[in-house]
Amino acid sequence: xxxxxxxxxxxxxxxxxxxxxxxxxxxxxxxxxxxxxxxxxxxxxxxxxxxxxxxxxxxxxxxxxxxxxxxxxxxxxxxxxxxxxxxxxxxxxxxxxxxxxxxxxxxxxxxxxxxxxxxxxxxxxxxxxxxxxxxxxxxxxxxxxxxxxxxxxxxxxxxxxxxxxxxxxxxxxxxxxxxxxxxxxxxxxxxxxxxxxxxxxxxxxxxxxxxxxxxxxxxxxxxxxxxxxxxxxxxxxxxxxxxxxxxxxxxxxxxxxxxxxxxxxxxxxxxxxxxxxxxxxxxxxxxxxxxxxxxxxxxxxxxxxxxxxxxxxxxxxxxxxxxxxxxxxxxxxxxxxxxxxxxxxxxxxxxxxxxxxxxxxxxxxxxxxxxxxxxxxxxxxxxxxxxxxxxxxxxxxxxxxxxxxxxxxxxxxxxxxxxxxxxxxxx
Amino acid sequence: xxxxxxxxxxxxxxxxxxxxxxxxxxxxxxxxxxxxxxxxxxxxxxxxxxxxxxxxxxxxxxxxxxxxxxxxxxxxxxxxxxxxxxxxxxxxxxxxxxxxxxxxxxxxxxxxxxxxxxxxxxxxxxxxxxxxxxxxxxxxxxxxxxxxxxxxxxxxxxxxxxxxxxxxxxxxxxxxxxxxxxxxxxxxxxxxxxxxxxxxxxxxxxxxxxxxxxxxxxxxxxxxxxxxxxxxxxxxxxxxxxxxxxxxxxxxxxxxxxxxxxxxxxxxxxxxxxxxxxxxxxxxxxxxxxxxxxxxxxxxxxxxxxxxxxxxxxxxxxxxxxxxxxxxxxxxxxxxxxxxxxxxxxxxxxxxxxxxxxxxxxxxxxxxxxxxxxxxxxxxxxxxxxxxxxxxxxxxxxxxxxxxxxxxxxxxxxxxx
Numbered sequence: 001x002x003x004x005x006x007x008x009x010x011x012x013x014x015x016x017x018x019x020x021x022x023x024x025x026x027x028x029x030x031x032x033x034x035x036x037x038x039x040x041x042x043x044x045x046x047x048x049x050x051x052x053x054x055x056x057x058x059x060x061x062x063x064x065x066x067x068x069x070x071x072x073x074x075x076x077x078x079x080x081x082x083x084x085x086x087x088x089x090x091x092x093x094x095x096x097x098x099x100x101x102x103x104x105x106x107x108x109x110x111x112x113x114x115x116x117x118x119x120x121x122x123x124x125x126x127x128x129x130x131x132x133x134x135x136x137x138x139x140x141x142x143x144x145x146x147x148x149x150x151x152x153x154x155x156x157x158x159x160x161x162x163x164x165x166x167x168x169x170x171x172x173x174x175x176x177x178x179x180x181x182x183x184x185x186x187x188x189x190x191x192x193x194x195x196x197x198x199x200x201x202x203x204x205x206x207x208x209x210x211x212x213x214x215x216x217x218x219x220x221x222x223x224x225x226x227x228x229x230x231x232x233x234x235x236x237x238x239x240x241x242x243x244x245x246x247x248x249x250x251x252x253x254x255x256x257x258x259x260x261x262x263x264x265x266x267x268x269x270x271x272x273x274x275x276x277x278x279x280x281x282x283x284x285x286x287x288x289x290x291x292x293x294x295x296x297x298x299x300x301x302x303x304x305x306x307x308x309x310x311x312x313x314x315x316x317x318x319x320x321x322x323x324x325x326x327x328x329x330x331x332x333x334x335x336x337x338x339x340x341x342x343x344x345x346x347x348x349x350x351x352x353x354x355x356x357x358x359x360x361x362x363x364x365x366x367x368x369x370x371x372x373x374x375x376x377x378x379x380x381x382x383x384x385x386x387x388x389x390x391x392x393x394x395x396x397x398x399x400x401x402x403x404x405x406x407x408x409x410x411x412x413x414x415x416x417x418x419x420x421x422x423x424x425x426x427x
Numbered sequence: 428x429x430x431x432x433x434x435x436x437x438x439x440x441x442x443x444x445x446x447x448x449x450x451x452x453x454x455x456x457x458x459x460x461x462x463x464x465x466x467x468x469x470x471x472x473x474x475x476x477x478x479x480x481x482x483x484x485x486x487x488x489x490x491x492x493x494x495x496x497x498x499x500x501x502x503x504x505x506x507x508x509x510x511x512x513x514x515x516x517x518x519x520x521x522x523x524x525x526x527x528x529x530x531x532x533x534x535x536x537x538x539x540x541x542x543x544x545x546x547x548x549x550x551x552x553x554x555x556x557x558x559x560x561x562x563x564x565x566x567x568x569x570x571x572x573x574x575x576x577x578x579x580x581x582x583x584x585x586x587x588x589x590x591x592x593x594x595x596x597x598x599x600x601x602x603x604x605x606x607x608x609x610x611x612x613x614x615x616x617x618x619x620x621x622x623x624x625x626x627x628x629x630x631x632x633x634x635x636x637x638x639x640x641x642x643x644x645x646x647x648x649x650x651x652x653x654x655x656x657x658x659x660x661x662x663x664x665x666x667x668x669x670x671x672x673x674x675x676x677x678x679x680x681x682x683x684x685x686x687x688x689x690x691x692x693x694x695x696x697x698x699x700x701x702x703x704x705x706x707x708x709x710x711x712x713x714x715x716x717x718x719x720x721x722x723x724x725x726x727x728x729x730x731x732x733x734x735x736x737x738x739x740x741x742x743x744x745x746x747x748x749x750x751x752x753x754x755x756x757x758x759x760x761x762x763x764x765x766x767x768x769x770x771x772x773x774x775x776x777x778x779x780x781x782x783x784x785x786x787x788x789x790x791x792x793x794x795x796x797x798x799x800x801x802x803x804x805x806x807x808x809x810x811x812x813x814x815x816x817x818x819x820x821x822x823x824x825x826x827x828x829x830x831x832x833x834x835x836x837x838x839x840x841x842x843x844x
Contacts, residue, residue, distance in 0.1 A: 004632065006487040006531055010523035012498040019451070041449055042777045080708070084698035089763065091770030110774050137708060144714035144734060147666035151562040253664070255560040256552070288496050300548025303556045323556050325548075355497045362499015362518050369452050370781050 015361040020388050021374045026215060028223035032199055034215065036206040037378065039371035043111040045208040046372050048379065049125060052232050053103035053196035056171045056313065059235040060188060061180045065098040067189045072096060073134040075123040080134055086120040094121065100172050101313040102383065111209050118221045126225065128193060135186050143181045154323055156249060156424045157258035164245045164420045165264055165317055169237040172312065200227035207375035238314055240264050244417065249424045257329040257425025261336060262319035263418055267311040268384050274397035275409045280309050281356050283343055284320055290339045301325060301332045326426035337416060344410035347403035357398050429786055429802050432623040436630060438639040439611025443790050443799050444626045445618040447783050453619030455515040455525040456787040460795060461607035462509040464579040464647060472586020475506040476550050476595055477603055483542030485532035498524045506584050509724040516784055519619055523629060530633035533608060543597055550592050554585050562665045566835065573659050574673045574728060574831040578650040609640040614794050618787040650726055656827045660834040668735040670744055671833040673728040674824050676720060680796060685808045686816045687720060687824065691729055692768040693760060694718035705751055712739050712747055729824055741834055752825040759814040772809045
């Protein structure tokens with residue numbers, strides 16, 4: 001037997017071939033577009049109903065998210081209990097989610113139970129009641145959750161950060177305060193629903209074991225409804241406030257400080273987006289990133305630190321986020337800025353860049369694994385009017401990008417004077 | 428149905444192989460049969476601290492993460508009271524890298540002082556982030572020692588106190604490694620579009636010559652049967668009062684495990700469940716209420732926890748919970764209720780099987796508990812549960828004399844330091 005050289009890594013290859021599961025576009029009888037991705041071996045389905053009904057469309061804080069959550073709490077025909085019971089009975093799950101741009105209602109079900117649960121889904125989407133009784137319960141419990149969140153340094157830092165990089169009047173900014181809950185009024189929710197939740201303003205994405213029957217069922221339940229064009233309008237002032245800020249909120253007894261550093265950034269539609277994704281990965285986008293290596297693995301200041309780019313319809317933002325021991329807050333900030341400065345002063349070595357490229361391609365392969373993952377990938381470009389070509393470009397850009405281009409991007413986007421900094425805890 | 432092959436290397440390493448042709452990703456899951464329950468009471472948090480040190484380089488390879496990221500892979504690990512589990516996902520073509528990396532750290536670690544020093548700090552920050560600097564974060568640090576007198580479940584995986592982590596020495600680290608990190612104390616599961624013959628060859632090549640050792644014989648003190656109610660009241664700087672009621676329940680291998688799990692689901696899974704409907708929606712006593720089982724290998728806990736709405740007294744809140752429990756102890760649940768929670772188990776299991784990593788983990792856990800094939804019998808066990816069983820278990824478990832209650836009250840005066 002030959003001795004094994006344990007110091008020598010086995011040979012490997014860069015991910016070359018990523019197979020995207022096909023998306024098929026079809027229309028219900030009334031013209032509603034349905035995209036579906038058939039795949040996987042389980043007899044299960046995920047159906048997303050995506051509306052342009054996120055915060056972007058609200059004129060008062062909390063309207064979008066409250067409308068989204070209250071829809072399930074009772075309809076013309078069914079009580080809140082009957083809806084939950086009707087869906088739970090078949091082991092299905094029906095979840096709602098509100099984000100900056102969109103509001104989504106997602107059904108997870110065994111394919112065999114689709115026809116049993118769609119009546120409830122249809123009622124929730126088309127006939128929500130918004131009763132006073134349910135509204136009051138929702139509000140009271142939401143206030144309790146909010147009060148608890150206000151005790152978390154990470155929550156406060158995120159909230160302050162959004163408010164600092166966007167102006168008070170921008171729909172992505174606008175801090176929520178506890179008295180915004182008492183200002184919530186049921187008529188605003190009804191109006192928001194009326195303006196934003198019509199089927200003409202809805203994208204349906206189906207993934208899993210999709211067959212003719214499931215599409216026919218969707219047609220039976222949703223294909224006969226009269227749809228109207230959306231009257232949804234974006235609200236507020238979409239101008240971006242580019243002044244950077246420094247905000248420090250002291251929490252006397254904090255054992256850790258939450259730090260957020262970042263700025264407005266290009267979104268998926270911008271030519272710099274792919275390069276910035278690579279740069280973000282180098283800086284804080286994976287376990288081996290420079291921030292992790294320095295702040296956690298070398299200094300032990302934190303349990304974790306990371307950075308990310310969030311793409312939104314009208315813009316995007318970049319953020320670094322961590323919680324560090326309150327006794328080392330200042331030291332951690334110094335080290336974070338050191339790493340940012342290095343991004344814009346030194347070219348990334350070929351070795352590090354190759355590693356990051358391979359890592360990113362491997363992660364993309366993972367995020368294409370199975371119909372549900374694929375549906376998420378599709379959704380996240382479809383809302384920009386893009387298709388899978390986006391990912392082909394992404395792969396190509398990652399493979400081709402050079403240290404020189406990344407340095408140029410670093411200089412352009414990572415100027416310290418343009419970064420907003422939030423610290424909640426102790427300095 | 429999850430098909431698999433199973434074989435054991437001469438050194439005792441068990442290997443399970445599951446073929447799933449639908450994915451380009453391979454999951455590589457290595458479970459070590461050691462958890463926080465194996466720690467010394469004066470040195471708690473050690474299994475978890477040790478998990479961190481497993482990433483500090485091994486005897487022949489200075490960095491674990493870097494070579495893995497270089498081949499497009501990603502990894503993580505977790506420690507529970509029962510086990511320590513390490514997992515990797517990576518593109519199929521680069522699978523051998525996982526064998527190379529994980530076999531080397533089973534062989535021996537680098538044991539550098541720097542790594543120990545840094546990971547001690549990292550874990551202390553983790554302790555602060557998740558347990559000390561969060562509202563309600565210390566609940567389990569309080570509830571475990573209240574519920575358990577002698578069994579090591581009386582401390583949390585993060586440890587009883589920060590000083591135990593601060594005091595960990597390199598000598599402790601080494602002896603822990605040589606005691607527990609043995610091929611005959613581990614289970615490897617590989618899942619993806621792979622062939623068992625290839626895995627046999629890779630396992631033999633990389634793990635085959637790692638010497639086996641004397642596997643630690645676990646001999647844990649058995650928790651005596653609880654005979655009277657235990658209570659603890661604390662005051663903390665939190666915005667809402669909360670109550671936690673932890674009832675002793677059977678072990679994971681016990682015949683009543685699945686019944687107890689469904690009992691907790693009937694109480695609180697989803698918005699049509701009993702506690703939610705009665706206590707949150709109808710009586711408006713709680714802003715949230717939950718019931719869940721700990722899922723521990725040894726005798727565990729069924730916990731009911733809730734946050735009280737402003738102006739609701741602890742007495743009222745607690746009595747209303749107990750009243751709901753009395754109902755389920757007296758009246759049989761309906762068929763409708765029972766089939767609802769069974770259907771949820773079925774769909775949750777189907778959704779979980781879309782991931783090769785979940786499948787690999789579940790195979791490993793089941794093998795450790797007795798037989799990997801039990802993953803395929805789980806649903807059957809749940810299907811067999813009936814209304815009489817639920818009533819019987821409710822009567823056995825949901826008694827005050829079997830319960831540890833934590834009253835977590837908001838401070839009447841704000842802290843003044």
